Amino acid sequence: AAGVIQSPRHLIKEKRETATLKCYPIPRHDTVYWYQQGPGQDPQFLISFYEKMQSDKGSIPDRFSAQQFSDYHSELNMSSLELGDSALYFCASSFGQGTGELFFGEGSRLTVL
Amino acid sequence: GENVEQHPSTLSVQEGDSAVIKCTYSDSASNYFPWYKQELGKRPQLIIDIRSNVGEKKDQRIAVTLNKTAKHFSLHITETQPEDSAVYFCAANGGGFKTIFGAGTRLFVKA
Numbered sequence: 001a002a003g004v005i006q007s008p009r010h011l012i013k014e015k016r017e018t019a020t021l022k023c024y025p026i027p028r029h030d031t032v033y034w035y036q037q038g039p040g041q042d043p044q045f046l047i048s049f050y051e052k053m054q055s056d057k058g059s060i061p062d063r064f065s066a067q068q069f070s071d072y073h074s075e076l077n078m079s080s081l082e083l084g085d086s087a088l089y090f091c092a093s094s095f096g097q098g099t100g101e102l103f104f105g106e107g108s109r110l111t112v113l
Numbered sequence: 114g115e116n117v118e119q120h121p122s123t124l125s126v127q128e129g130d131s132a133v134i135k136c137t138y139s140d141s142a143s144n145y146f147p148w149y150k151q152e153l154g155k156r157p158q159l160i161i162d163i164r165s166n167v168g169e170k171k172d173q174r175i176a177v178t179l180n181k182t183a184k185h186f187s188l189h190i191t192e193t194q195p196e197d198s199a200v201y202f203c204a205a206n207g208g209g210f211k212t213i214f215g216a217g218t219r220l221f222v223k224a
Contacts, residue, residue, distance in 0.1 A: 031210060042202055042217050043157065048210040055210035090156060099145040099164075099206050104156040 002026055004093050004105035012111045013081050021076040021108045025093030031055070032074040033102060034066060035090040043090055049074055081112045115140040117205050119215030127223050132190040134218045136203035139184070143205040146179060146186045147212070151200045160201075161188070193222045 005024040013019050025032050031050045035043035036059075045058035049068035060066070063081075068074045078085060088109050092102040116139040126132050138146075144165035149157035163170045163177045163186065170177050174193075179186045190197055203215040 033210070033212070042214040045211050045213060050210055058211060099208055101147065101159045101162065102157075102212060104158070106156055 004091055004103055006089075006091050006105035006108050008108060009106060010109050010111075012113065014113055015081055015083065017081050017112075018077070018079045019081060019110060020078070021089055021091070021110075023074045023076070023091030023093075023105060025072050025074070025091075026103055029093035029095050029103070030072060031094045031096065032068055032072070033092040033094075034060075034074070034076050035092065035104075037088045037090060037107075039087075046076070078110075081110075083112050086110055086112045115143060115205055115207055115211070115213040117203060117213050117215040119203050119218060121218060122216065123219045123221070125221040125223065126193050128193060128195060130193055132188075132193050132197070132220055132222075134188045134201055134203065134220075136186050136188075136205075136215050137184055138186070138205040140205070140207050141181075141184065142207040144208055145206040145212075146177070147204050147206075148177060148188050149202045149204065149214075151202065151217075153199075157202060190220075193220075195222050195224050198222045 007022045033048040034046040037043045046060040048056045052068045066076045088107045090107045092104045119136045147162035150160045151157040174191045176189045200217045202217045206212045
């Protein structure tokens, strides 16, 4: 069965650079979520989109932005990167509202040097 | 907003023993409580979930209980096996598009 696809899987950037992460949800899933997970931490909710509209917002820094496109894929844009942005970024998808299983991608590991 | 607390942070059990992880939530509107298992460097994967209209749910060696009045929910793993070793996260969702995770419990099952 098709899963959530994230790219790139690994990314190394310098401070103050910009990074873009992509997420392709499971076919027919209309909701996408972004989570940030630091080492030994729980996944922190950043933002979600339902039917291409932002549906909820968590602890996403102002330096980050995201959107969901007409084909339901989503991109997380991160600018002015800081060392503290180094983390595993997970995208998850679901069908309909969030009161159901979230299917996570493999994650994108961002390292900021 | 919702806040989920999870205990213990680390749990070590002997193979074959039971493991219990407890969580509390703050938002009385939360009505969906999933549990995710995450192995090192891997993605979180759902192992069991419970909705607010149910007090208990069981799936083979795994069970979850929910006390809405006390805003508590717990994960019970019986007959633990070494492959159960992982980080377990409880989570809560209040009907919106935001699932909030607990801090996680690192479970070690000693053979």
